[in-house]
Amino acid sequence: MTTTVEETVPRAAPRARPAVPVLLGSAMAVALAVLCLLSAGLGAYDIPVGDVLGSLLHRAGLGGAALDRVGESVLWNVRLPRVALALLVGASLGCAGALTQGVFGNPLAEPGVIGISSGAAVGAVASISLGLSLFGTWTVTVCAFVGGLVTVALVYALSRSGGRTEVVTLILTGIAVNAFAGALIGLCVFVADNAQITQITFWQLGSLAQATWPKVLAVLPCALAGLAIAPWYARKLDLLALGERPARHLGVDVERLRMVLVLVVALLTAAAVAVAGIITFVGLLVPHLLRMAAGPGHRFLVPGSALGGALVLVAADLAARTAAQPAELPLGVLTALFGSPFFFWLLRRSRRSQGGWA
């Protein structure tokens, strides 16, 4: 018995591994569907899950039955846009986290930690405080995208030397960028009037409370474009783990890959930040857990992190709404509360494995 195991394991093990991603992916998808239904039903006005399903089917023209007027309105005008927004924001954050880590070749890279979210926030806050409306409902998103793009390009240029990113350089660059972005946000708040300040403050806490369908539409193009492009570059990200030169030796146009992915990260981060403010650590936590469970291959990690991010954010938003009813916890506060200790643990771990930072 043991001999057959020994003979087959070295050859079969990595081939047999895809079972884990498939299982994990399906489990997450099922969990996500259930959570979405729950989240649509639970709240100050409870709607049984069966009725939620019925109403969904009814609108899709597949039978089912409509709810009463109040129920229908709560479900379709309040709950569902919120669930949809949580899905989009979560998927964007998770996916952006996986991509950032891959591009930087560093498991501690995350849009929030290295300052991309803050950069996007500067764009968003500036557009609010200056009362911009160039692009209609898309104004905040577009400004967040521009801010995020500038920041991610800046961080990339500043934190790399000799073709790689040191952990210390990356984190310190993040601190500097975050500080600078904080100052710019402060300036924007300074010039804003009272109504705008209230709007900025609530937005900054990271919340999905004011979810509406127009808001969903405002981020949908950004998020979908990013999520659709990202998986195409998964195999190349695997090769990038070898380093830049070896990746080029294997036929990857590294410069182009980097530019496309920086653009995608900016798109996804902007989508998340524009509606929900700065929600940190989702992009750090989700890819990490998935890498531990299913290995570092980006062909699973990139779409898996989108799925996992959506799962985490729908769950977190449900918790934020229902844990302290009738009050509502800010979502960003909740994720940071759980994410920060994890980040700390991660820092300790990678410090140990490297034998110090020097």
Added chain:
Amino acid sequence: MTRTLFRGLRRRARRLPSPVPLGTVRAEARALRVRLGGRTVLADVNLRVAAGEVVALVGPNGAGKSTLLAALAQDLPAESGEVRIDGRPADEWSAGELALRRAVLPQSARLSFPFAVEEVVRMGRAPWAGTPAEDEDDPAVREAMATAEVAGFASRPFAELSGGERARVALARVLAQRTPLLLLDEPTAALDLRHQELVLRVCRERAAAGAAVVVVLHDLGLAGAHADRVAVLHEGRIAADGPPGRVYAPELLSRVYSQPVEVIDHPRTGEPLVLPRRDGRDFAS
């Protein structure tokens, strides 16, 4: 379906390498000059490597061995002169087309994420995705792992391996790429005696199968025993290029290495052995 279609469209323009008779020049440096950080590190370098031969680059530290290899690999731009791969200027090939023609073993192997050994070796097959050779992926990976003797730890994470094991995994990845040109930068540096011989034996086998192999070596003995030609680099120029028996002249090597050496023939095989000239200690007593 759509995926293969998409891939087909994207890869359509790539030209696959074709087999050539032994002796056809695979890689060539013509009057190559490379500057790094304001300093000329290579000047007037001419080198031709043909299918079926192993060429060793030797020379003292800082002579430009790795720079020459990097220039051949198209990692460093030429200031003047040119590098040709398969008869065409290297910078006219796309990254994808070059990856089908030459594989490069870097001096040190590192990895950002904890991939398993077999996954790392399989990365060597990436350039062939979407070509008919994709069907060879599994046998190529298996064969490369067996050749480099890494099959025993195929499912272990790369990060947990020792330096020598990592070096062999990197070699297996390069072999799995199955390119007609191999550029190896100090492949024996981290290896023990047995595996040093193994690597050079693999070079010979690949050359016998029609590949052109360029290998940077520190050990003149290894180079003399296994290479068809040895190119001695000295201060960014090629001081000598030819079969080991001709290149290993005591005067030349003494001058290049600034260290008096003597060359003796192996009593049994006759291969040239290079030894630093040392003042006699009496080993007899």
